Amino acid sequence: FSSASTLVQRNPSFSTLNSDDISYFKGLLGEKSVIQDEDRLETVNTDWMHKYKGSSKLLLLPRSTEEVAQILRYCNSRCLAVVPQGGNTGLVGGSVPVFDEVIVNVSSMNNIISFDKVSGILVCEAGCILENLISFLDNQGFIMPLDLGAKGSCQIGGNVSTNAGGLRLVRYGSLHGNVLGLEAVLANGDVLDMLGTLRKDNTGYDLKHLFIGSEGSLGIVTKVSILTPPKLSSVNIAFLACNDYSSCQKLLIEAKRKLGEILSAFEFLDTEAMNLVLHQLDGVRNPLPASMHNFYILIETTGSDESYNREKLEAFLLSSMEGGLISDGVLAQDINQASSFWRIREGVPEALMKAGAVYKYDLSLPVEKMYDLVDDMRIRLGDLAKVVGYGHLGDGNLHLNVSAPEYDDKILEQIEPYVYEWTSKHRGSISAEHGLGLMKANKIYYSKSAETVQTMASIKKLLDPNGILNPYKVLPHSLNS
Ligand code: FAD
DSSP: OBOHHHHOOOOTTSOOOOHHHHHHHHHHHOGGGEEOOHHHHHHHHBOTTSOBBOOOOOEEOOOSHHHHHHHHHHHHHHTOOEEEESSSOOSSSOSSOSSSOEEEEOTTOOOEEEEETTTTEEEEETTOBHHHHHHHHHHHTBOOSOOOTTTTTOBHHHHHHHTOOOTTHHHHOOHHHHEEEEEEEOTTSOEEEEOOOOSOOOSSOOTHHHHTTSTTSSOEEEEEEEEOOBOOSEEEEEEEEESSHHHHHHHHHHHHHHTGGGEEEEEEEEHHHHHHHHHHSTTOOOSOTTSOOSEEEEEEEEESOHHHHHHHHHHHHHHHHHTTSOSEEEEOOSHHHHHHHHHHHHTHHHHHHHTSEEEEEEEEOOHHHHHHHHHHHHHHHGGGOEEEEEEEGGGTEEEEEEEESSOOHHHHHHHTTHHHHHHHHTTOBSBSSSOOTTTTGGGGGGTSOHHHHHHHHHHHHHHOTTOOBSTTSSSOGGGOO
């Protein structure tokens, strides 16, 4: 675990929970929604990677926006710090307390409020689990515009708060485009009703965007309205091998040009990532076992005409094979094979977790430079650790992961600040999609100017003057109290 006290000091202006506070919350929410049980607290104090751990004594489970508002109004008046938590699948230490913050989870707010089959607009409460929304929409003939490996646990409120990218961004764009409206509760308990369902609405500042990706630091998201695309009948998945990174890049360019409107995912993993998945996860096998390849690419196409789409994909694969861009490949023949291909790509984070300690970096970089960083890191680390590269190549998003049997300062010293300096030098982003959380709050200047960060701090001060919402996260510690 990263010891919180070595990263940051507890803000002394925050109060400590007392028995009157507990009585107030029990009166408001009822006994069952005020959790003090040690086992449950252990779970919600610990992040998905088992890297960050807080010491909160209280988990609150509100069932309505009004209850969230009353919780925050009370915490603000008492100066009690709060961590909004969703499915707790975040990867930057943002969803767990650093010290004794009260955890508020809207998991009981999991109703679908409305779905309009004509427009495809879904309105739901923020505690809905992404996979449940995917199943609901599937029955209606629609899909969610986002999909990610953590779908079984993450909540739509958490997805919105992290501006999660995921596996379909290359086709449907980011949540800044797909979220049409939301409802959020501010630190003082005021409810901002921005739950519009309009595609176009240029009436003043579009404040919902402040909450998309602000990682619970500006308010608690309680409802979301989201534009969902129709489910198309033809989905095809190819699992391909490339000899070198330059071929992966060329394949991406070709795929954008030749598959065009039907391309719905373009993911990659290197041979280290494949080896980890094969060794760590049960029942996974390499669909291209003839020899170990240096890189693997997963391409998904989605369209409305099966024979046209299949033909298009096959022609693309043939020309890529003839042009020497791919060294081997296989097209999924049925849904089971398709899921087994996705399992490999989606299983990488889980495999890394099982392998021991993992240092995770989620970077946006120019595609042509991206893999140079993985190579550089391998040279720097030598035998100290394994360096794994995978991610959303179609979006210019590299997940650089360093895997070792256990956390070790010697390893960290080789990685940081080198990885951030390298990214900054190439005008990349030190957080493509996971956010800053606690892990990267102090690193924000590698990707944002001082003036921009100062303006963010002013917005934070305006919306949360006491700084009770997710303290120590997102903004640098010098501006965060
Ligand atoms: P949490 O982890 O609980 O919280 C994340 C942040 O949002 C915290 O700062 C928290 O305070 C805040 N928050 C949560 N709920 C609310 C709310 N209702 N109101 C205000 N703030 C809130 N991310 C990607 O972008 N793309 C991926 O492909 C991807 N794949 C992943 C695969 C795996 C296996 C895992 C474990 C994670 C992956 N992630 C990915 C990380 C991603 O950020 C989360 O999975 C997801 O978006 C977080 O949702 P959550 O409900 O778990 O939120």
